[in-house]
Amino acid sequence: MGTRAGHRCTLPLVTSTPADPARRSRDLGLILLLALAARVLRIVLVADVVETEGSEYGRIATNLLQGNGYVGLIEGPELMLPPLYPYAIAATAGVLGADVETAGRIVSCLASLVTVAACWLLALRAGGPGAARWTGWLTALGTPFVLTGSAVFSEGLLMAGLVVGLVAFERAAATRLIRWGLATGGALGLAYLARVESVLIAPGAVVLLAAGWPRRGAPGRTAWPAALACGAAFVLVAAPYPLWVHQVTGETTFAGKSARVFATIERFSRGMEFEDASYALGSKGEPEGPWLTPNEPWRGPGTLELLGGSPGPILKHLWSNMVQAGWILASGKGVVSILWLLPIWLAWRTRERSRSTRALDALLLWLLLHVAATAAVYKVLLRYAAPIAIPAVIWAGRGLAGRPWALVGVAVLLLSTSRGFLHGHAEFDECRADPHASAREMGDLLRGFATAGDVIMADDSRAPYYAGTWWAPTPVTDSHEQLIAYARAVGARFAVVTIHYDGCRRPGSWLDETAPPAGITSVATSSNGRMVILRID
The missing domain is CATH 3.40.190 (D-Maltodextrin-Binding Protein; domain 2)
Known part of the structure; x- marks a missing residue:
């Protein structure tokens, strides 16, 4: 049939979201219900004892509730742990009347549900409803998400802040709107206040936004305003912790423990094992290990001194950590297993990725590399590496979408990292x-x-x-x-x-x-x- 003059035939706009909003809501609701059940079951059936670092968060929260200030288990102002998680525990305990240990698990559980919903939304925008569905199941039942969502560790809040920041970043990359830049920086600032190791994720987002990726954004809009808004929001939201450390110590640093981490790594470079490097006494019985006095100002070697030292011992330490991490991946006790490489590879082979999806993938890759480097240089702990699961589930969901064996693939991926539920998952086994x-x-x-x-x-x-x-x-x-x-x-x-x-x-x-x-x-x-x-x- 012909068309009237002056009018063109147009094809319906194809979007990555399902046509039926009700079905989309049902999918997300079912995924969140399953996620909640998995976390509550672990809390009820397994979590009898607070985790080691959880005892420090719990004591800080107790002192906050009692009006004793930001003080932990060690006498003096707390410098090592940033404030978001302890304050969240104290607020939850005060409102619900729960003990701080239970409150800590509630905070982690709720934050983990935010992580599940945000990962689902990211996958929906980047790969459509099929990708969102598979990513949702992987996030709801995946080992690192369930563990961080039921433990008294700050990684639950960290991962929620990171994923919400990624959702805002994808919108900022697509629209270049200042409000999405502000949302990106604010969410990543909260992630930093949960765990300072995430400090370099926000600069990565700023660089990608400033570079104008995607090159052809919304007509008439430049990339710089959104990038500057992201950086400004991050600095503003993250400021309380560095200001607190400066107030107590007079030092200007992004983390109260950074000097001690550098000192520990420098002791690695002298051939020491982790325990000696962290807690050893000197020849006269003086505290030489930097972690014996964590709440006292510490001046140690900086980056230049580390780079100028002998590379042999530190390379040996790095190699040992890489071997340990490799074994964790191969044994099924890690964040991901080697089986995850197939769907991730399939996701990256997709040529129909939008420009905002490519920008998102670049930031996800930066997140993965940053987290892996942090664990390799310092200490291999599952919770340190847990944020690697974020890019893994988003890419895996996209790689499985539309494939007839997707359900089997999801089951295999979940089983490949489930060994820790039966045999212990390192520090998560402490409960x-x-x-x-x-x-x-x-x-x-x-x-x-x-x-x-x-x-x-x-x-x-x-x-x-x-x-x-x-x-x-x-x-x-x-x-x-x-x-x-x-x-x-x-x-x-x-x-x-x-x-x-x-x-x-x-x-x-x-x-x-x-x-x-x-x-x-x-x-x-x-x-x-x-x-x-x-x-x-």
Whole structure:
């Protein structure tokens, strides 16, 4: 049939969103319901004991609720941990009347649901409803998302901030509107306030926006305003933590622990293992490891000094971390497995990606490289690497979309990283009752020996946390004389040590708790024989 003069035939606009909004809402609702169930089940069935770093967040939140200021387990203003997660725990505990440990898990769970919804939306915009559906299932049930969404770790909030920032970035790249630049910077600023290791993600977003990628954006709009808005919003939202550190120490830095991280890496470059590099005493028994006194100002080597040192030991350390990370990926106990490479490769082969999707992929790639480098240079921990799961699920969902074996592919990918649910997932395993209930038991026993103002020296911060006392990290030493001298120097009358602590030269690898050396008295041993309370005479 012909057309009237002056009018052209046009094809319907094809979008990446489903035509039926109701179906889209049902899909997202079902995915969120499944995600909530998975996280609540883990909290109810597994999480009996607070995680090690969770004890520090919990104590900060407790002190905030009691009006004691931003103070953690170690005496003095807290410098190591940024404020977003502790304040969120305190607010949740105050509103719900819950204990801080439960409040921490609630905050992580809610943040994880935001992560699931935002990943679904990103996949919808970049790959359509099929990609969104598969990404949604992977995010709802994926090991790193479930673990971070049920633990008292700040990574749940970190990942929520990152993904919300990515959603805003995709809109900013597509429209170049200032409001989306502001939203991108604000969300990434919140991610930084949850975990300072994410500090370089925002500069990556600013560079991509400033470069005008996609080159042909909205007509008549330049890229610079959105990029500047992103940078300004990030600086404004992130400012409270650096200002707090500057107020306490007089130092201008993006992280209270950056100097200690550099010092630890420098000690790696001298051939030290992690425990020695972090907690060792000097030849005269002085605190030499940078993490023995985390709330005191520390001046150590900078980047130039590290680069000027001998490369051999640090390269050995990097290689060891890479081997460890490779084994984690191959064994099914990691954030992703090698099986994820296939759908990710399929996603990158797609030539029909929009320009805003290409910009999103570039920022996702920067996120992946940044997180991997952080873990490789310092320490391989699953929660440090957890944000790698964000680009993985978005790319995998897009790679599986429209393929007849997509459902099988999703099942295989989920199973390939599920081994940790059965056999422990490193630091996420710390919430399990056996053997970690000994930390709670030691804390309860300490209440009969120590008072709230006492300092407890411990290699597990959860014992003083449950005891309601201050904490001093136990040094790495082979000498009980040095241990006694150090305990007296920090004012610790009691010490809690883990017996047979594999690969660590702390007391416990050489201490016979049934016949302790002179100056040390064994007071109590946990029922599972894993921990002992010592009195320093």
